[in-house]
Every structure is written in structure tokens, then in C-alpha cells.
Amino acid sequence: MTEQKRKAEKLSGVKGMNDILPQDAHLWEFFESTVKSMLRSYGYQNIRTPIVEHTQLFTRGIGEVTDIVEKEMYSFTDALNGENLTLRPENTAAVVRASIEHNLLYDGPKRLWYVGPMFRHERPQRGRYRQFHQVGVEALGFAGPDADAEIILMCQRLWDDLGLTGIKLEINSLGLAEERAAHRVELIAYLEKHVDALDEDAKRRLYTNPLRVLDTKNPALQEIAANAPKLIDFLRDESRAHFDGLQRILKANNIPFTINPRLVRGLDYYNLTVFEWITDKLGAQGTVAAGGRYDPLIEQLGGKPTAACGWAMGVERILELLKDENLVPEADGCDVYVVHQGDAARDHAFIVAERLRDTGLDVILHCSADGQSASFKSQMKRADASGAAFAVILGDDEVAQGVAGVKPLRGVAADARNEQQAVALGDLTEYLINAMVASAEDGDD
Structure with a gap:
């Protein structure tokens, strides 16, 4: 190829990393403005972390046998100093890292929120991209079910503020580490009896992350997953009390929910409460927001043992819902x-x-x-x-x-x-x- 042809060659963006054009920007601005107003009303403060972090942050925080770390992270070696770096695939670990590094919890609990791009190498489809944007909250230093309930109520308020309908709440409890360990033994034993019927993905997770098998989207495995031992049956008094407390607050605030015993998280740091807000209007990508409690993470990343919970929601998916429901505001003209x-x-x-x-x-x-x-x-x-x-x-x-x-x-x-x-x-x-x-x-x- 001649130098002249090379200069004339038309360049395009990276697949799955999309431009946000001026005709679409007003919808993003409307959403971000609505979110910021809602977050202020709950006393949350903004935190902004770099999009590049040390790879070790995610292998330690997310877990080395998760899909994100194994297959989806954009990782590279810095050519100048040999550091192993990664474009952030999620932001909870980064917020926790920043909180530890800068002693944010020295004077008490913190309510934090963030917004920005995340990166995962997966097949682009509606509502799922390789560069995507998330809004998230992290409530650090709060141990009770009231904090879990508050961050769930925030989501409901946001749906109301945006005018969105038909988004349903599912909740579950992952219990504590010893409860998950007891369940894991029985779950693996159960899955081993059905190993011939498992797909390759389930077989790969059988001994590394068997909980994720329960979250399979393979129609052929639905009956196996439905009949598997349920983690909720292994909860002891402390975990049950936490889960019951959450449900009482949700009911008192007229927030309808469904207990889904198969609801798990793909990240290793979750415990006790997990939840998802789901819709049937986005095809296979039906989760609009997801979160829960991750008490072990702060200690796992080098901080003092501290309770924490939070959620993240995909901005692109919510904008798709706003478009589907004809809730897109008109762009403001100048004066x-x-x-x-x-x-x-x-x-x-x-x-x-x-x-x-x-x-x-x-x-x-x-x-x-x-x-x-x-x-x-x-x-x-x-x-x-x-x-x-x-x-x-x-x-x-x-x-x-x-x-x-x-x-x-x-x-x-x-x-x-x-x-x-x-x-x-x-x-x-x-x-x-x-x-x-x-x-x-x-x-x-």
C-alpha cells in the first residue's frame, strides 16, 4: 500500500465501541441530569477513578475464575515500565481501591457514586457493547439491611423519575462464606450426577464457580438448575435475619419483589443480599441494574474489614428503554x-x-x-x-x-x-x- 493510499484510507471506530453523536447527546444529558438529581437527594458524593488500573486489582477483587477475568478484560503490558494494566471492566473494585488508598473511611461511612465507561471484550449486541457506560453507587461502612434497602429504593425512584415502567425487582441472599461453602459441597455433588447433560460452560464452572451454573441461560439446563440445592436453604440465623430485615423495609415502602433462589452474581466478592432489576423489553439482555452486598472486598483489597453494598446500571440499556417507551425528551434549542x-x-x-x-x-x-x-x-x-x-x-x-x-x-x-x-x-x-x-x-x- 502506497503512502498516498494509506493516508486516504477511511478509518472507522473499534467494533463495539460507539460514538455518541450530537443528535443523541441530549438523551444522555437528560438521563445523567436525572440520575445526579436523584443521587443528591440521598446524600451521595461523586467519585471519579481512572479507566486504567493495575490488572491485579481485578484478579484479586473480581476473582481469577470469573468470565470477566478469564475472557473479557482488555489487559496489556505497559511498554515503558512493564506494568500489567487493564481497562476497567467494572468500577466497584476501583472505588474500593481509591477509598483504601486515600483513607476515605477514616472519618466514617461514605455514600459514593460514579459514572463512566467500562470495557469488556464480548460480542456486541443490543444493550451490550465492548465500551459501555455505567452509573453506580457504593455505600461503604454500612452493615445493616437498611443500607441494602436504601440503594434498592433509589433505583425505584429513578425509574419513577424517568417514567419507566415494567422493571421488576428480584432478590436473593448468598449468605456468609461458611454457608456458601456448605452449599457448594452439595451443589457440586448434585451437578456431578448430571455431568453428562451439562454444556461445556457449565462443566468448566463445575469446580471453579459452580454457583454460576445456576444462572445458566441454556434452555436445556433449566430443569437441572431449577432442581439444584438452593443456597437460601443453607442460611443460618444471622443471614436469615438480614434477609428478613430487607424484605420488611421493601414491603413497608410498597416495593414489589420476587425471591429468586437462582439469582447469583458473577463476581466473587458478593455476600448476603443480591438483587437485579429486570425487564422483558430488551431481549436476552434483560438486566437493567444489579448489585448487592460485598462485605469481604475491602479487606480482600488491603483495607480494614468494612461492610459495603452497591449497584451498577448500564446506561445504554436504560436509554434503549426510554426510546422504546417514547420517553425521549425534545432537544433544547438555544435562546x-x-x-x-x-x-x-x-x-x-x-x-x-x-x-x-x-x-x-x-x-x-x-x-x-x-x-x-x-x-x-x-x-x-x-x-x-x-x-x-x-x-x-x-x-x-x-x-x-x-x-x-x-x-x-x-x-x-x-x-x-x-x-x-x-x-x-x-x-x-x-x-x-x-x-x-x-x-x-x-x-x-
């Missing part, structure tokens, strides 16, 4: 589009636009696409397409007279679209603000 023609008008248009922005208005100033001055007609088409509520029109004559033309473009004011008003430049800001307030009030009526 004012400034059109101009003539050298004096162009220079003064910058001054006018900056003065309007000083008052908090959103302003687009027309700039030429080809270096040539566009006609007023062409500029007005762009003004209308921008979604602006008003066009401010400046020509050299208007500047000489100390006025600007103001023309309503949409909304209630659109009834008077052809009624362009001449407004003194000194009064322009006040005129526009009053007109926008009046238009908004008429719209409310």
Missing part, C-alpha cells in the same frame, strides 16, 4: 440566534452576543461556512433550524441607528413570527428576557 450582514454588523454582532450570554442566555452567532457572507434568507433558515426562540438581526443600517431586529421563531411567540420588532440595542437584553418569560408563562397556561 437566540444572531444573524448579521455587513462588516460593521458582524463586528457589533459579537458584542451583542457576548452581552446576551452575560445574562445567562444561550446564543448562537452565525459564522460563515465558506468565508463569504451569507444572505439574510440563508441565515434565517439556519436560525430556524437551530431551535432558537428568537432571531436577533443586525445589518449595517441597524447598527448605525443603534437598533436590532428581533423576530420570534417558535413557541407561543411563533403566532407572531412575521412581526419583527426594532429594539434599541441598549434595551435588547431586557426585551428578550421579558419576551421569553412571557412566552413561557403563556405556554404554562
Whole structure:
């Protein structure tokens, strides 16, 4: 391939790592704004961790025999210093690492939240990508079922705030380590009796992570999984009391739920409460949010023994639901589009636009696409397409007279679209603000 051809070759994005284009960005912004408002109402603070961490963080925190570590992580060796690094496949381990490293729990429990991209090498499909985005919360230092209940209630409030319906809650308890160990012995013995019927994935997990066999999506294994020993039957008094306490709070707050004894987590650090919010509107990728309690993790990563729980939700999946239910808000247009023609008008248009922005208005100033001055007609088409509520029109004559033309473009004011008003430049800001307030009030009526 010649150098000229190489330069001309069209480049495309990495499969499963998608661009978020301007026409879609307003939906992301709407979701993020709604989430942030909900999280503030519960007293959660934002934490931001790097997208690259030491690989050891995830092999220790997630578990070496999980699908994520075995098959899905983007790991590499740093060419400069030989460090083994990984693009984060999830963020709980990273938040715990940061909390330990910076002594965040020194002065008591913390309620933290994050948002950002995660990376897993899996087959791209609807709602599942190689670079995907998650919002998550981590409640560190809270041991009781009340913390578990609170983070579940947060999810329900978010569905309500977004207007989403049909998302159902499933809960289970994984108990404590000794209870899981007793269950594991009986589960392996049971699965060994059916080994000839297990698929390759189940056989691989049989002795390394047998709980995950219960979560199989293979229709041929559903009966085997359904009849397997249930971990919930191995719970002792302490674990049962925790699980019962969670259920009481959920019932008191009218949160419907189903106990799913086959609900497990794919990560090694979970104990006691686990839960998922699921929907039947996304095909096979029906889990919208998932989480639970992970008391062992902080000590496992080098901190002092500390209780913790949290959840993560896939942003792309929730946006798919918003689209399916026609809950996508209209993109906001700007307030004012400034059109101009003539050298004096162009220079003064910058001054006018900056003065309007000083008052908090959103302003687009027309700039030429080809270096040539566009006609007023062409500029007005762009003004209308921008979604602006008003066009401010400046020509050299208007500047000489100390006025600007103001023309309503949409909304209630659109009834008077052809009624362009001449407004003194000194009064322009006040005129526009009053007109926008009046238009908004008429719209409310």
C-alpha cells in the first residue's frame, strides 16, 4: 500500500465501541441530569477513578475464575515500565481501591457514586457493547439491611423519575462464606450426577464457580438448575435475619419483589443480599441494574474489614428503554440566534452576543461556512433550524441607528413570527428576557 493510499484510507471506530453523536447527546444529558438529581437527594458524593488500573486489582477483587477475568478484560503490558494494566471492566473494585488508598473511611461511612465507561471484550449486541457506560453507587461502612434497602429504593425512584415502567425487582441472599461453602459441597455433588447433560460452560464452572451454573441461560439446563440445592436453604440465623430485615423495609415502602433462589452474581466478592432489576423489553439482555452486598472486598483489597453494598446500571440499556417507551425528551434549542450582514454588523454582532450570554442566555452567532457572507434568507433558515426562540438581526443600517431586529421563531411567540420588532440595542437584553418569560408563562397556561 502506497503512502498516498494509506493516508486516504477511511478509518472507522473499534467494533463495539460507539460514538455518541450530537443528535443523541441530549438523551444522555437528560438521563445523567436525572440520575445526579436523584443521587443528591440521598446524600451521595461523586467519585471519579481512572479507566486504567493495575490488572491485579481485578484478579484479586473480581476473582481469577470469573468470565470477566478469564475472557473479557482488555489487559496489556505497559511498554515503558512493564506494568500489567487493564481497562476497567467494572468500577466497584476501583472505588474500593481509591477509598483504601486515600483513607476515605477514616472519618466514617461514605455514600459514593460514579459514572463512566467500562470495557469488556464480548460480542456486541443490543444493550451490550465492548465500551459501555455505567452509573453506580457504593455505600461503604454500612452493615445493616437498611443500607441494602436504601440503594434498592433509589433505583425505584429513578425509574419513577424517568417514567419507566415494567422493571421488576428480584432478590436473593448468598449468605456468609461458611454457608456458601456448605452449599457448594452439595451443589457440586448434585451437578456431578448430571455431568453428562451439562454444556461445556457449565462443566468448566463445575469446580471453579459452580454457583454460576445456576444462572445458566441454556434452555436445556433449566430443569437441572431449577432442581439444584438452593443456597437460601443453607442460611443460618444471622443471614436469615438480614434477609428478613430487607424484605420488611421493601414491603413497608410498597416495593414489589420476587425471591429468586437462582439469582447469583458473577463476581466473587458478593455476600448476603443480591438483587437485579429486570425487564422483558430488551431481549436476552434483560438486566437493567444489579448489585448487592460485598462485605469481604475491602479487606480482600488491603483495607480494614468494612461492610459495603452497591449497584451498577448500564446506561445504554436504560436509554434503549426510554426510546422504546417514547420517553425521549425534545432537544433544547438555544435562546437566540444572531444573524448579521455587513462588516460593521458582524463586528457589533459579537458584542451583542457576548452581552446576551452575560445574562445567562444561550446564543448562537452565525459564522460563515465558506468565508463569504451569507444572505439574510440563508441565515434565517439556519436560525430556524437551530431551535432558537428568537432571531436577533443586525445589518449595517441597524447598527448605525443603534437598533436590532428581533423576530420570534417558535413557541407561543411563533403566532407572531412575521412581526419583527426594532429594539434599541441598549434595551435588547431586557426585551428578550421579558419576551421569553412571557412566552413561557403563556405556554404554562
